[in-house]
Amino acid sequence: MRLHRNLCFAVIDGLTLICNEGHYADKVIQQLLKRDKRWGSRDRGFVAETTYEIVRWKRLYAEIAEVKEPFSRDDLWRIFAVWATLRGIKLPDWKYFENTPVRKIKGRFDELSKIRKFKESIPDWLDNLGVAELGETAWSKEIAALNTQADVVLRVNTLKTSKETLQAKLFDLDIETEFLKGYPEALKLKERANVFTTEAFKNGEFEVQDASSQLVAAYLNVSPGMRVVDACAGAGGKTLHLASLMENKGQIIALDIYANKLHELKRRAKRNGAHNIEPRHIDSTKVIKKLHQKADRVLIDAPCSGLGVLKRNPDAKWKLEPEFLNNIKTTQQEILQQYSKMVKPGGQMVYATCSILPSENQDQVSRFLASEAGSEFSLVSDKKVLPSELGYDGFYMALLQKK
Structure with missing residues (x-):
C-alpha cells in the first residue's frame, strides 16, 4: 500500500478532533469524507478505516510511540507511524516519519501484547471491571471480539420488499450480500460499501442494523393489531422493526426524553412507509401515567454503557467513565x-x-423482580448475546410477563 499525503492529513485532522477535543468519531468521519469530491470509494475507505483503527488501538499505539495525551500534531504522526509499521506499510520519505524506529516498534508491540490492558487497548478501570463482572477468561474473549471491525448488516423492511428482491437489486449494483441463519430479515454485506446512496435505501427498503440488534424487537412477541410502547425509542431503529413485524397494523407509541431523536424517527418512519407509529416526547411524568396498564407490549431498550457495541463505536471506551456507569445503573432501575x-x-x-x-443486565432484572413494582411480573426467558460467540454486537434481553 502506498500512503497519499492528503489522505494521511485527513486522518491526522480527524484524530486531533476525536482524541484531543472529544468529538464523536462517527460524526468526525462523516465530515472528513466530504472534504474532497475527487476521492473515490477506496480513498474514503482508507480515511474512515484508518481513523477508526487508530482510535481503537489508541492506548497501545501511544504506549509504543511513547507519547501522552493531549497529543501534539507530531505525537499523532508518531502514532500513525506505529499503525503503518505494524501493518507492514512502507513509510514514505516525509519529514513526519524521520527517525521512525521500525525495529523498536515491533519489539515493543510483542512486549506489550502480553499485557491485556495494552493488547486490547483499554483503560485500567475498564479492564478491572470486566474481570470483576465476567472473570478473566470470559472478559479476555469478549474484549478481543469487541476489538474487531463490525460487519455491515442490513435489516430488510418487509413493509416494502422481500429479502430476495433486495438482495437481487443490490447485486445489480455490485453489492453482494448473504443471508444469515437465525436472522429472518438480515442481509450481510460481503464487502463494505456505501449503501446509503442506493435508491433502495432512499425508498426505505432497508435500514442498517446490526444482527444482534435485530433480535430485540422479535423477542417482544408482537402481532398485528396490538398496542405497543417503545419506551426508549431514540431515533427508532427497533421501532421501525416493530412496525414491520406488526404489518403496519395496531399502534406503536414511540417515547423518548429527547425530542430531536423523535424528529429523526418521524423522518425515518415516513421513508420506511411505517404508518402506525406515534412519537410522544416525555416532557413530564404525565406522559407515562396516561399509559398506565394500557399496553399489550412494552419495550425498554434501556440507556446503558454501550460496552456491547465497541466494534462500531471504538471511541466509546475512552469516553466512558466509572461515574457514568454507576449513574446509568440507577437510571436503568x-x-x-x-x-x-x-x-x-x-x-x-x-x-x-x-x-x-x-x-446492567440480569442483576437489574433480579432487582426489579424483587421490588414491589416487579412483584406483578415473572421472568419468561432471557438471552445473552455475546460478541465472542456470534461475532456481532453484545446484547442482553429479558422477556417479562405481567400476571
Whole structure:
C-alpha cells in the first residue's frame, strides 16, 4: 500500500478532533469524507478505516510511540507511524516519519501484547471491571471480539420488499450480500460499501442494523393489531422493526426524553412507509401515567454503557467513565420501576441493553423482580448475546410477563 499525503492529513485532522477535543468519531468521519469530491470509494475507505483503527488501538499505539495525551500534531504522526509499521506499510520519505524506529516498534508491540490492558487497548478501570463482572477468561474473549471491525448488516423492511428482491437489486449494483441463519430479515454485506446512496435505501427498503440488534424487537412477541410502547425509542431503529413485524397494523407509541431523536424517527418512519407509529416526547411524568396498564407490549431498550457495541463505536471506551456507569445503573432501575406500569395485566415487557455486563443486565432484572413494582411480573426467558460467540454486537434481553 502506498500512503497519499492528503489522505494521511485527513486522518491526522480527524484524530486531533476525536482524541484531543472529544468529538464523536462517527460524526468526525462523516465530515472528513466530504472534504474532497475527487476521492473515490477506496480513498474514503482508507480515511474512515484508518481513523477508526487508530482510535481503537489508541492506548497501545501511544504506549509504543511513547507519547501522552493531549497529543501534539507530531505525537499523532508518531502514532500513525506505529499503525503503518505494524501493518507492514512502507513509510514514505516525509519529514513526519524521520527517525521512525521500525525495529523498536515491533519489539515493543510483542512486549506489550502480553499485557491485556495494552493488547486490547483499554483503560485500567475498564479492564478491572470486566474481570470483576465476567472473570478473566470470559472478559479476555469478549474484549478481543469487541476489538474487531463490525460487519455491515442490513435489516430488510418487509413493509416494502422481500429479502430476495433486495438482495437481487443490490447485486445489480455490485453489492453482494448473504443471508444469515437465525436472522429472518438480515442481509450481510460481503464487502463494505456505501449503501446509503442506493435508491433502495432512499425508498426505505432497508435500514442498517446490526444482527444482534435485530433480535430485540422479535423477542417482544408482537402481532398485528396490538398496542405497543417503545419506551426508549431514540431515533427508532427497533421501532421501525416493530412496525414491520406488526404489518403496519395496531399502534406503536414511540417515547423518548429527547425530542430531536423523535424528529429523526418521524423522518425515518415516513421513508420506511411505517404508518402506525406515534412519537410522544416525555416532557413530564404525565406522559407515562396516561399509559398506565394500557399496553399489550412494552419495550425498554434501556440507556446503558454501550460496552456491547465497541466494534462500531471504538471511541466509546475512552469516553466512558466509572461515574457514568454507576449513574446509568440507577437510571436503568428507575426506568424499569416506572415504565413497567404501562404493561396491562397479561401483557409482556422486554428489558434490553447493548451491554455485556451482568450488573446492567440480569442483576437489574433480579432487582426489579424483587421490588414491589416487579412483584406483578415473572421472568419468561432471557438471552445473552455475546460478541465472542456470534461475532456481532453484545446484547442482553429479558422477556417479562405481567400476571
